[in-house]
Amino acid sequence: MEALRIQNLKKAFGGLPAIADVSLSVQAGERRLIIGPNGAGKTTLFNLLTGDLARDAGSIELFGEEVGRLATHNRVHRGLARTYQIITLFPKDTLEHNVALSLLGLSRTRWNTFGRLPSHFYEEARQVLARVGLESVAGRPIAEVAYGEKRRVEIAMALAQKPRVLLLDEPLAGLSREERAQVKGLINSVPRETTVVMIEHDMDTALDMADRITVLHYGRVIVEGTRAEVVADPKTREVYLGH
Amino acid sequence: MRWAVFGVLAALLPLVAGEYYINLASQIVIFAVFAASINLLLGYGGLPTLGHAAYLGVAAYVSALMHLKLGFDHWMAAPIAVLATTLMGCVFGLIALRAAGLGFLMLTLALSQVLWGTAYRWVSMTDGDNGLRGLARPTPFGLDLNQAMPFYYFALVIGAFSIWMMARFVNSAFGATLKGARDQPRRMSALGYDVWLIRWITFVYASFWGAVSGLLFVYYHKYIHPVSLSLANSAEGLLAVIAGGSGTLAGPLVGAAIVLLLKNWASAYIERWNMLLGFVFVFIVVFMPEGVVPGVKRLWKRYVSKT
Numbered sequence: 001m002e003a004l005r006i007q008n009l010k011k012a013f014g015g016l017p018a019i020a021d022v023s024l025s026v027q028a029g030e031r032r033l034i035i036g037p038n039g040a041g042k043t044t045l046f047n048l049l050t051g052d053l054a055r056d057a058g059s060i061e062l063f064g065e066e067v068g069r070l071a072t073h074n075r076v077h078r079g080l081a082r083t084y085q086i087i088t089l090f091p092k093d094t095l096e097h098n099v100a101l102s103l104l105g106l107s108r109t110r111w112n113t114f115g116r117l118p119s120h121f122y123e124e125a126r127q128v129l130a131r132v133g134l135e136s137v138a139g140r141p142i143a144e145v146a147y148g149e150k151r152r153v154e155i156a157m158a159l160a161q162k163p164r165v166l167l168l169d170e171p172l173a174g175l176s177r178e179e180r181a182q183v184k185g186l187i188n189s190v191p192r193e194t195t196v197v198m199i200e201h202d203m204d205t206a207l208d209m210a211d212r213i214t215v216l217h218y219g220r221v222i223v224e225g226t227r228a229e230v231v232a233d234p235k236t237r238e239v240y241l242g243h
Numbered sequence: 244m245r246w247a248v249f250g251v252l253a254a255l256l257p258l259v260a261g262e263y264y265i266n267l268a269s270q271i272v273i274f275a276v277f278a279a280s281i282n283l284l285l286g287y288g289g290l291p292t293l294g295h296a297a298y299l300g301v302a303a304y305v306s307a308l309m310h311l312k313l314g315f316d317h318w319m320a321a322p323i324a325v326l327a328t329t330l331m332g333c334v335f336g337l338i339a340l341r342a343a344g345l346g347f348l349m350l351t352l353a354l355s356q357v358l359w360g361t362a363y364r365w366v367s368m369t370d371g372d373n374g375l376r377g378l379a380r381p382t383p384f385g386l387d388l389n390q391a392m393p394f395y396y397f398a399l400v401i402g403a404f405s406i407w408m409m410a411r412f413v414n415s416a417f418g419a420t421l422k423g424a425r426d427q428p429r430r431m432s433a434l435g436y437d438v439w440l441i442r443w444i445t446f447v448y449a450s451f452w453g454a455v456s457g458l459l460f461v462y463y464h465k466y467i468h469p470v471s472l473s474l475a476n477s478a479e480g481l482l483a484v485i486a487g488g489s490g491t492l493a494g495p496l497v498g499a500a501i502v503l504l505l506k507n508w509a510s511a512y513i514e515r516w517n518m519l520l521g522f523v524f525v526f527i528v529v530f531m532p533e534g535v536v537p538g539v540k541r542l543w544k545r546y547v548s549k550t
Contacts, residue, residue, distance in 0.1 A: 050433060051432075052429065052432075052433070071432070071437070072432040072433060073432050073434075073435050073436055073437045073438075076432075076433065076434065076435035077435055081433075082433055084430075084433075088427055088429065088430040089427075089430070090423060090426055090427060090430075092426075097419075100419075101419065101420070101423055101431075101434060102434050104416060104419065104420065105431075105434035105435035105436050106435050109416045110416055110417065110420050110436065111416075111417060112415055112416040112417055113411075113412050113415050113416075113417040113418075113444070113448070114411050114412070114415055115415055115416060116414060116415060116416065117415075117416045117419050118416070157434070161434070161435070
């Protein structure tokens with residue numbers, strides 16, 4: 001079954017096409033890596049998938065349902081979660097409050113204008129943080145934890161929603177070798193019920209995490225296949241090495 | 244505990260203060276409700292408004308017109324005035340929330356200016372620059388509110404209830420989403436929140452409490468003039484929130500007290516009292532940019548840590 005099906009997706013800024021024409025299909029449970037040089041349109045593609053940006057043309061189907069016209073929050077309620085390349089957390093709030101907000105986003109309790117946020121949201125948030133190894137700092141403000149821990153909170157917030165499709169935008173960016181290993185282990189532990197689509201620059205680390213790889217260049221898919229197929233393809237070498 | 248002490252002190256005030264100060268305290272309570280409703284938008288929603296006097300003024304005018312021209316009893320006129328004003332808030336919210344930041348500010352200003360101009364020009368309805376006179380205060384349970392002390396307690400009870408309701412709102416699950424939408428709207432959308440709807444609900448809720456402050460305002464003054472809808476009135480409310488500390492519950496209360504005490508005291512001694520008001524705000528912004536309440540807390544913490 002296809003988790004994500006994109007057909008002839010296009011997006012231009014002014015006259016400049018960021019996504020010239022992208023079609024791709026991701027199977028349910030698959031780990032898909034999207035790579036490409038700077039300006040290839042990887043993050044723009046994610047922004048189109050989540051609804052942060054409006055498409056110019058094309059269709060986006062999530063488990064067979066066209067979601068291209070839906071607002072961002074409605075796509076989230078259909079099982080789409082994401083992390084950001086630039087960390088966007090709530091720095092004054094504690095880690096557990098950040099994750100509790102994530103849990104609240106899919107709950108009807110979010111419309112309760114009279115009662116306090118129930119404590120079970122915090123209990124569940126602490127459980128999620130324990131899964132990513134952050135239970136000991138759950139009560140600390142985001143601003144006081146290390147960059148690598150913030151990255152893990154980003155992922156924890158997405159995982160807390162038990163998404164059907166998880167979009168990870170450069171989850172290893174800016175991390176030390178040790179932190180990379182932690183985050184990589186965390187991504188590998190995501191159950192197969194969740195389809196993972198990941199953008200990553202660090203190919204050495206990321207290639208072995210993916211079932212299939214898509215190479216974007218100037219807003220087009222130029223190569224798609226398994227790790228061996230992509231590495232062997234001369235177009236990949238041309239894009240990355242210039243020959 | 245601190246709120247209980249504050250409540251007891253407020254309740255005891257008429258026992259030690261003269262009529263002038265009791266009346267001044269009534270005005271502070273009314274203005275505090277108005278400022279607290281602005282704080283819902285500015286402090287908790289990150290939505291700076293320059294048109295909130297519209298809700299105070301419209302509720303006051305509707306109540307006054309129904310009482311004077313249609314002969315409605317206050318108990319009929321008051322809910323109708325609040326309902327009509329809140330419905331107006333629903334529509335104004337749809338318009339103003341098409342923009343954020345400066346655009347939102349300008350739209351709220353423009354909408355309130357339309358009402359201000361209407362109140363001035365629709366003389367057959369509003370008596371224009373003369374304002375509407377001849378209003379009587381309500382008599383809840385047969386209680387005569389024409390004296391300073393009973394009116395103060397009446398305003399204090401309604402004011403305390405209003406502030407408590409607004410406190411419940413910002414400390415609720417919804418309040419957590421409102422603060423999230425203020426700090427990271429894009430992230431909140433990505434977590435499944437309809438940021439626009441969160442803001443609209445808050446806008447309507449703030450207009451409701453703005454209307455409640457308008458009722459208290461018109462009951463106190465027994466008179467309503469277009470200036471109550473003016474930019475100056477909205478700006479004073481905004482300044483009270485900023486001076487006291489936006490995004491805090493006590494901030495608008497302290498800010499309202501600062502503005503009204505300065506206006507009343509300074510205007511008695513200094514001809515150009517507006518200038519003094521300006522200096523005080525500059526002083527607050529320079530030395531306590533977060534507002535008096537958070538600023539004093541910060542200084543107190545520093546003092547305690549040193550000693």
